[in-house]
Amino acid sequence: MQKLNLLYEGKAKQIYRTNEDAVLLVSYKNSATAFNGEKKAEIEGKGRLNNEISTLLFEKLAENGIESHFIKRLSQTEQLVKEVSIVPLEVVVRNIMAGSLSKRLGIEEGTPLKTPIVEFYYKNDDLGDPLITEDHIELLEAATKEQVQQLKEAALKVNQVLISHFKNCGIRLVDFKLEFGLTKNGTLLLADEISPDTCRLWDEKTNEKFDKDVFRRDIGSLTDAYSEILNRLGGETACT
Ligand code: C5P
Secondary structure (H helix, E strand, O other), X not given: OOEEEEEEEOOOEEEEEEOXXXXXXXXXXXXXXXXOOOEEEEOOOHHHHHHHHHHHXXXXXXXXXXXXXXXXXXXXXEEEEEOOEEOOEEEEEEEEOOHHHHHHHOOOOOOEEEEEEEEEEEXXXXXXXXXXXXXXXXXXXXXXXHHHHHHXXXXXXXXXXXXXXXXXXXXXXXXXXXXXXXXXXXOEEEEXXXXXOOEEEEXXXXXXXXXXXXXXXXXXXHHHHHHHHHHHHHOOOOOO
């Protein structure tokens, strides 16, 4: 397998074409950004940690019958994925009140939600990725009504598997963001990454934060937090 030209560079990853048909190479960067790129830093080891964590989580989902674009981890910071055309929506699932929803509704962070909430945000940096309704999604032609239902169902299934997996590691899955893509034959496939960059992960007992809020809120070391997640997921104290 050969790494060919750079196709796309985002805030946290680079995507390269390969010499294999419909197979892309994702390279996880050490860059950390928050607040739509306003806060930035280079953090040694972040790319490796997110690549490894994302690999373990995609593998866990596959074991539970949830397919994704993930093919295999290639190196410390690289993985191979299936080529998809990304649906311009961020699908957020919330189990515990936190972050932007806590601010928007004035409900205290940490308040458990009776049932998980699914939200859609329009992937558009110029607009600051606004929260949108299902009617807006139709208006923007970002996805069909049927696809919106599929996205919701898939996101809730991912939530079930991840809640129980993290629980086995003593971690509460507060909320997370997923992205999906369409394969050439029009199938929706889970894509992008699942890592402490895209999830809120709190210690079950102490509520200590092991996710990007550590960086956003300057409340500790990002590498210590992400290493803790990696150790609990796949290190010597690996959970089942
Ligand atoms: O900021 P907010 O509370 O809406 O974030 C909800 C969840 O989605 C958090 O886990 C956050 O890390 C994730 N997220 C993300 N990328 C974004 C926006 C949110 O990974 N662009």
